[in-house]
Amino acid sequence: MERLQGWLNDALDTALGWLSSPAALSQFGLLIAAYLIARYLSRRFSPVIERTLTPKPEATHIIARLRRFALQFLPLLLPLLAYALTAAGEGLTRSIFGQGEVIAFGKRVFLLLVALELVRKVLPSGLLKLMGRYVLLPVMALNAVGLLDDVTARLDAAQINLGNIQFTVLALIRGAVAGSLLFWLGSWSNQQSAGYLKAQPDLRPATRELAIKATEMAIFGAAFLILMSIMGIDLTAIAVLGGALGVGIGLGLQQIAANFVSGVILLLEGQTTVGDYVELDGGEKGTIVKMTARACILETFDGKWIVVPNEDFITTRVVNYSDQGSANRYEALFSVSYETDINTVPAIVEAAVAKLPFVLQEPDGPDCELRGFGESSVDFAVEYWVAGIDDGKNKYGSPVLFAIWNALKDAGIEMPYPRRVVELRGQQA
Template sequence: MNWDLSAQPEIVQRLAGYATQGWDVAKTWVLSPAAWSQFGLLVLAFLLAWLITRRLRPYLTRVLTPAPDARGFMPMLRRFALIFLPLLLPLIAFALTAVGEQVTRSIFGSGAVIAFGKRVILFVAARSLVREIIEDPLLKVLGRFILLPVMALYVLGFLDTTIDTLNKTFINLGNISFSVMSLVRFVIAGSILFWLGRWSNDQTGNYIEKQEEIRPATRQLAVKAAELAIFGVCFLLLMNIAGIPLSTLAVLSGAIGVGLGFGLQKIASNYISGVILLLEGQATVGDFVELDNGMAGTIVKTTARAMILETFDGRWIVVPNEDFITTRVINYSDQGSSNRFEVEFSVSYTTDINTIPDIVAAAVRKHPAVLDKPEPPDVELRGFGDSGIDFGVEFWVNGLDDGKNKYTSEVRFLIWNALRDNGIEIPYPRRIIEMHEPGTT
């Protein structure tokens, strides 16, 4: 094929050159006995790999599958190995093809066809990895749009040429100039490092949260410190991979300092307040708190900027960390500390009030949530009302009298039943009305 393409654009001429080279290689392969032998070895290697995989995969599945309730390092390692079983066929085919390549090179002195087949098998393995093994959305996107195109270029033999072209193509932004290849490398490395950082942070956070002997506030602080350390290392690695000198961070830190001075005071204040709260342990996840402005709820999550409260009606309130430092905060929980509540009641004036404390205290003590420490139920005489004698009983429980817990309501039921069983009347307002006829007294 001798076409005159001198008048065509350079890209057309280059593509035509690639097509010509491919046509020449194809003719050589079709007419060469060595090439046909290599094709035959490729087919044989694939069929043999398929037969081996068909018998070996059920056996490996049975051996590697642990008991459903098995825990520990070895069961986890076996479950991890099971994930990669879809790669068994291409890996066996690759190994057999490599053996066939050595045979053909020793006999014919050439192995181009079978080497091409090995690259195709690697592409099949990469495709199985992306489609059947990788489950993380970010890694799946990277595999689909980066790994598979790179493997396709490698199979066709265009990978080195493509890399060279990307290295020679530059993008200019003012005084800044960088190659397209460096941009691609930055995106790939940044995505992988971000995923590794997120995965490491999740694993570290889960491990720290399981250490129940450590105070909850200390665990939260450790999680935040680990998060900063992990993503800090990822950032430094990314700068190194991208070829950005760390000395330029001095300028960046100066810009950040100016930004903090003008527009980021609140963000910095909230972040530092969050660290102080974690260090002092005044309020942490699980505590029920009430702020000075009346907002109240259980702390369900702490972030670098704010704490999230969940009210008893299921609503979430985002409260900046600074509010916990600069305003008054009432902590009702303090990680499981007891709280005191009281219930008021009255009895009629015909009652022997000396028996009331023992009767009511014994009734309240029957409630499973009522504590004997720091104090047992205490019945107090509060006053003499218009209709009856007023009493109050104080009792301690772990938790709050709201949401799923209705301590005061349940205690009122106990008091009512105890007074009724002992024949004690609970008074209600009574009025005596005297009516006189006119002219009488």
């Protein structure tokens, strides 16, 4: 409290001295003039800048994204212009009057206004806005009143001990601020690069996913290394950590490492990618909806998600029904009674199935085959080709069976049912 009272007394004495000094009053006049000029320039050039930077609504390329990002900082134009004009006038004032404390104070106030507009109108909601409100603004306020150096020295002197590791309070605050800013920029950069890569039609889906993952790792890896340097942590410790991590992988993380390497191989080969309908040796079936560094996520026809480790796609047999978008062949089983002239059945069934809109004539049209003679029926199967896949929703099987039933009924061919011969023996009296 005594130190705070001393600061207040010093501030009061300084203010009274400024009010009684012609040089200080002239500097106040320069500050007002700088603000008015900055306001005029801001009103004049803000619409021009906005029109120049605003891209077309349908534009999605990287330049358009950068222009939209730059537009977010337009509210900072007024305080930045005032700060720049004040900074330019400070040197002139010191050369004429031999002092410039008032105009230097005004410059710091304009810098505080820049930070205030940044927090209010630019920073997104969440951790970054919270850090700006409770860290950036107090720092700028202390800088404006000239107390930042004193407070910084005290924070740098306060140490926190975690075993053999020592941190100063200043280093922790600096790391929190820099980390928030770096990872926000990293997240934004990752979103923009991922959107740009997904919009490239020339890239294969697997190559696109690999490029997105590699870019993400590079961005956040660089952000981590920069943060370590800002916090004053010796980067040689990372080498020790990497060695320890290698030992850990060798002892207990083999499966994680194997799945990670398998995921990279899957992305490089491109034989299995997002959107493919696959069946594994273990019986898992589904459409691949997501590929991560550890596993692939399959969605079954009934909406369930199955998480399959990447290693299973490398070490076991995988049936990919939709690879390269090729046609697929299916068959439908049916039977007729023994009273039927079976020589007429193939032509009737093939003609009925060929009329279905999803049945292809290439690479081969419907083919009806005799499969065997059962106890009560003659068994047939009709094979047909379609452009898609039957992913368990019975998209093709049910219409084909309906067509076979209707065709046989129209031809007067009876569908069989089990029959038994019962012999009755007379009873003795």
